[in-house]
Amino acid sequence: MTADPDTLVGQSVVLPGYEVSRGAIREFAAAIGETSPLCHDVDAARAAGYVDLVAPPTFAFVPASRALAQMTDLLHAPLRNQLHGEQGFTHHRPITAGDVLTTTAMLTKVRSSGGRMIVGIDYEITDEAGGPVTTARSTIVVSGVGQ
Amino acid sequence: MIEERTFRVRREDLVRYAGASGDFNPIHYSDHVATEMGLPGVIAHGMLTMALAGRAASEWAGGPDRVVELSVRFTAMVPVPDDDDGAAVVVGGTPGETDEDGLVPVALTATCAGEHVLGRAVARVRRDA
Numbered sequence: 001m002t003a004d005p006d007t008l009v010g011q012s013v014v015l016p017g018y019e020v021s022r023g024a025i026r027e028f029a030a031a032i033g034e035t036s037p038l039c040h041d042v043d044a045a046r047a048a049g050y051v052d053l054v055a056p057p058t059f060a061f062v063p064a065s066r067a068l069a070q071m072t073d074l075l076h077a078p079l080r081n082q083l084h085g086e087q088g089f090t091h092h093r094p095i096t097a098g099d100v101l102t103t104t105a106m107l108t109k110v111r112s113s114g115g116r117m118i119v120g121i122d123y124e125i126t127d128e129a130g131g132p133v134t135t136a137r138s139t140i141v142v143s144g145v146g147q
Numbered sequence: 148m149i150e151e152r153t154f155r156v157r158r159e160d161l162v163r164y165a166g167a168s169g170d171f172n173p174i175h176y177s178d179h180v181a182t183e184m185g186l187p188g189v190i191a192h193g194m195l196t197m198a199l200a201g202r203a204a205s206e207w208a209g210g211p212d213r214v215v216e217l218s219v220r221f222t223a224m225v226p227v228p229d230d231d232d233g234a235a236v237v238v239g240g241t242p243g244e245t246d247e248d249g250l251v252p253v254a255l256t257a258t259c260a261g262e263h264v265l266g267r268a269v270a271r272v273r274r275d276a
Contacts, residue, residue: 024167027166027167028167028168029211030163030167031160031163031164031166031167031168031195032164032195032198032199032201032202033154033199033202034198034202034205034211036205036210036211038210038211038212039211048210048212050212054210054211054212055211056198056201056202056205056211057201057205057211057214057217058194058197058198058201058217061168061194062168062169065168065169065170066169079171079172079173080172080173080174080180080184081184082172083174083193083221084192084193084194084221085220085221086218086219086220086221087193087194087197087218087219087221088216088217088218088219089216089217089218090215090216091214091215091216094211094212143184143185144184
């Protein structure tokens with residue numbers, strides 16, 4: 001038996017060095033059917049005032065989910081037992097290709113009931129200069145707890 | 148009003164989203180795992196449904212860079228059958244009045260087979276006058 005997950009509330013994980021490539025933005029945009037030239041055409045993105053390709057708003061979950069995975073490992077919650085309950089993003093600026101992002105995830109809530117564990121996580125995503133990029137929050141429902 | 152759009156989500160779309168996002172939870176590609184987990188079968192990534200709702204907001208606002216806030220609750224699953232039709236996700240939205248930050252709130256809806264799959268789905272977007 002592992003430590004009571006409640007004792008982990010307040011715990012943070014920091015995941016530095018997520019490099020945002022043009023390819024990753026294009027492939028993510030294609031996967032969600034996003035055809036905006038900002039996501040595919042560097043010249044169009046620059047003409048709109050950005051340094052490089054612009055990521056769609058939910059792309060922020062790509063780096064965030066890597067920090068989430070470390071957190072759920074701490075909770076001994078297998079990936080297949082996880083369902084997404086809630087998700088939110090506040091973008092301080094769009095993520096662009098060339099960004100090197102650091103995600104800090106903090107466990108804000110662990111509540112167990114009826115064989116499930118409800119997990120709350122807040123994220124701060126910052127750029128190489130330490131500037132704020134995205135603030136995000138997740139609620140994850142973990143099934144099969146204590147069975 | 149943002150005109151409702153129907154997005155087809157097929158198994159191949161889930162595979163593509165898994166690869167592009169790095170979310171390899173087997174409930175999004177393996178029927179036997181999904182069934183073991185008590186699900187009706189393979190279900191779509193919630194984040195894919197959220198992305199489709201986000202597209203409705205960003206296309207109305209004028210681009211993916213216009214979405215400042217986006218938040219949802221995942222209220223029901225989107226089961227994706229292993230056939231050529233997949234699931235149909237219908238996304239729409241209702242813009243509100245520009246707020247004190249100059250952003251427009253957009254209440255988003257997403258349904259699958261008549262059931263709301265997103266709740267409290269809201270975007271705040273920057274839109275040129």
